[in-house]
Each structure stands twice: as structure tokens, then as C-alpha cells.
Amino acid sequence: xxxxxxxxxxxxxxxxxxxxxxxxxxxxxxxxxxxxxxxxxxxxxxxxxxxxxxxxxxxxxxxxxxxxxxxxxxxxxxxxxxxxxxxxxxxxxxxxxxxxxxxxxxxxxxxxxxxxxxxxxxxxxxxxxxxxxxxxxxxxxxxxxxxxxxxxxxxxxxxxxxxxxxxxxxxxxxxxxxxxxxxxxxxxxxxxxxxxx
Amino acid sequence: xxxxxxxxxxxxxxxxxxxxxxxxxxxxxxxxxxxxxxxxxxxxxxxxxxxxxxxxxxxxxxxxxxxxxxxxxxxxxxxxxxxxxxxxxxxxxxxxxxxxxxxxxxxxxxxxxxxxxxxxxxxxxxxxxxxxxxxxxxxxxxxxxxxxxxxxxxxxxxxxxxxxxxxxxxxxxxxxxxxxxxxxxxxxxxxxxxxxx
Numbered sequence: 001x002x003x004x005x006x007x008x009x010x011x012x013x014x015x016x017x018x019x020x021x022x023x024x025x026x027x028x029x030x031x032x033x034x035x036x037x038x039x040x041x042x043x044x045x046x047x048x049x050x051x052x053x054x055x056x057x058x059x060x061x062x063x064x065x066x067x068x069x070x071x072x073x074x075x076x077x078x079x080x081x082x083x084x085x086x087x088x089x090x091x092x093x094x095x096x097x098x099x100x101x102x103x104x105x106x107x108x109x110x111x112x113x114x115x116x117x118x119x120x121x122x123x124x125x126x127x128x129x130x131x132x133x134x135x136x137x138x139x140x141x142x143x144x145x146x147x148x149x150x151x152x153x154x155x156x157x158x159x160x161x162x163x164x165x166x167x168x169x170x171x172x173x174x175x176x177x178x179x180x181x182x183x184x185x186x187x188x189x190x191x192x193x194x195x196x197x
Numbered sequence: 198x199x200x201x202x203x204x205x206x207x208x209x210x211x212x213x214x215x216x217x218x219x220x221x222x223x224x225x226x227x228x229x230x231x232x233x234x235x236x237x238x239x240x241x242x243x244x245x246x247x248x249x250x251x252x253x254x255x256x257x258x259x260x261x262x263x264x265x266x267x268x269x270x271x272x273x274x275x276x277x278x279x280x281x282x283x284x285x286x287x288x289x290x291x292x293x294x295x296x297x298x299x300x301x302x303x304x305x306x307x308x309x310x311x312x313x314x315x316x317x318x319x320x321x322x323x324x325x326x327x328x329x330x331x332x333x334x335x336x337x338x339x340x341x342x343x344x345x346x347x348x349x350x351x352x353x354x355x356x357x358x359x360x361x362x363x364x365x366x367x368x369x370x371x372x373x374x375x376x377x378x379x380x381x382x383x384x385x386x387x388x389x390x391x392x393x394x
Contacts, residue, residue: 022240023374023382024221043219046243048255048339056253056341058245082388090392106392138335142245142343144253163376177220177374177384179360182392185220187374188385191279195287195303195379 018047031068041092079126214349215244228265238289276323
């Protein structure tokens, strides 16, 4: 897979962090606790607030990620791109409870985050470091987690000055939007609308 | 705008309803109460459960939609397409509190839903009829609403046999994914991944 390229890794101001998720990409949830780390795919996440930025994500009770997030109180949402479609599918379909070495098997590499003790996944195009805002009823009843975004990053080739800029960048960097059965859609062309049209 | 075409309006089985939102489209929230109806755009929604299907959506306290949804206990999520970009932007930026005739102004037409007393918006490519699952803490603290999907519909030209099928259909029917400042991305090309890649 693509390795992290420090040259393109740039900070996103917190008040623009919601825009990383605003167009509905599939994400990778990364987490770590007691020396164990994991990465799983999640199609169900969204922004929840602008400032301080908050996000939601659904994390099933059956997953190792659930244990790590509840144990550590932190997670990152990593936004994968076309070049990572195979890894995204793999970490979304294989459970680390059954395949403990799934990250090695699928060559999923990580680095340390800046503000939280969960790793960031190499080769993604956006990263949101999050602290869990404990909401036990939502977590238990709906598997719904709310996180406050405490740091955000992007690949400046496709996100800069507070916006995605996919047009003109390599298609390998376009975000993935999962359907089912291994099928994704890539994000497509930009369209500037005018409400007076 | 495109008018509803009954020829292409087809039922989506409830266990496949989540797939209408799985790829992260921007939605229109439609609602009605005491003879008043409204439509607003929302980029922040996601599936929450498969069966029975549930979804979440953020509805700000400042909106008329918020009053109508809390009053009626129902709403629909309508999934607009490229042909509706101007209307989507307009109903997302103009408040019915300030512009009471905004639906007429922007030629946003609706029809009755099947199971709920909120309208469905003509020209969309997917519709989810929802009943609010009351969660007062989420609604008050986060503007977060949880709905159970009680009926779902799609334009069969782009969603059939439980999946989106944008490739080969007119680009005017591709879903919208909002960024900011009137800019959307259209959903793009399909990609079939294999985890053994």
C-alpha cells in the first residue's frame, strides 16, 4: 500500500474538520489499548457539530475495535482512498478476533497520532483524532459513539484551504463510498450549484 | 425540476433501505405538521441499523423542520440527484422561517408518502419514510434525531435489486455529496474491490 508521505501530511484547522466527512466517505476506525491495536472499516459515520467539532460512528459490539475504544476512550477516523480499496474491504470483512494478524496480512501500516493514543493509518487522505464523549445509552442501545475531534489532518494534494480538491489530483486519491459486497463508488466530479438556477 | 415519474418509483425492501444512505449522500429532510410542510437539506445523516432499519440525521434547533418533526414525530429523507443541485442548495440555505414560500419559489414539489404524514420530494432518486424514535437527550444536546425507516423507495433506473446502479444511467441521476459554499461532488465510478488484492 501507499506509505505515509510526510511531504503531503498537513494540519486541518479544527473548525474545518467536519468537511473531511461532509461528503460521506467510508472511514477506517483505528484504535489501541493495552498494547493491542486494530483498524476496521465503517461506512456509518457523519459530522455532528462544527465547533468544537464532533462526529458520530457506529461500532458494533462484536468487534475488537469496540473493546479498544471503550477501554482507551479514543479512536481515529482515517479516510481511505482508491489506492486502499482492497485494504479497506479486508479490514471491514475480517475480524481481528478471528484473524489477530489481519493488519500485517493486509499490509496496513500505521503511525502515532498527535493527541491520542490510537494510530493513524498510512496511505489515507484524511485523519480525525477523536476522544469519546461518553454516552452509555447510545453506545449500548445503538452502538453509536460520539467523538470530539481534537486534531485533524489531510493529504494536501486533495484537501487544502479547508476543502476537498479532487479534480486534477490522481484518481488514486479519491475517497471511497461503500455499497455492499466489495463494491464501492469513488467520489466523482465537482459541481458548483447556484440557488438562483 | 424533474417531476415524480411513477413509472420509475419502486419499493425498496426494508432490509435493503440502509443502502440508500450507505455511500453518504446529502439528503433533503421533508416534514409536515398542522398543515405546514417544509423541506431542508442535510449533509449529516447516516444509517444506524439494518433490521429494523434505523437512520440518524442532525436537525438544528433554529429550523422550521425541527418544529415540524418534533410536532409530528415523522420525517422523510429524500435523496436528491444532480438535476436537483440548485433546489438542494436553495432549501439548505434559505430558512422557511424567513422565506415561508421557499418551496414554491424554488419549484420544490411533493407528493404524499405511504406510511407517514410527511411529503416526499419529486425528482429525488431515493426516499426513506421515518418515524422518530424519541431520544430527548440526543435531540436536545446534539440536535441528533434517530428514525426508524417504515417504508423506502427508489428510482429504479439507478437503484434496483438492492443496489445503486449509477453506471450507464444518466449523470443527472447521480447523488449529491455536499462540501461547502454551493459546491457538491457527484458520486463517481463504481469500483469492485477484492480483499485478496
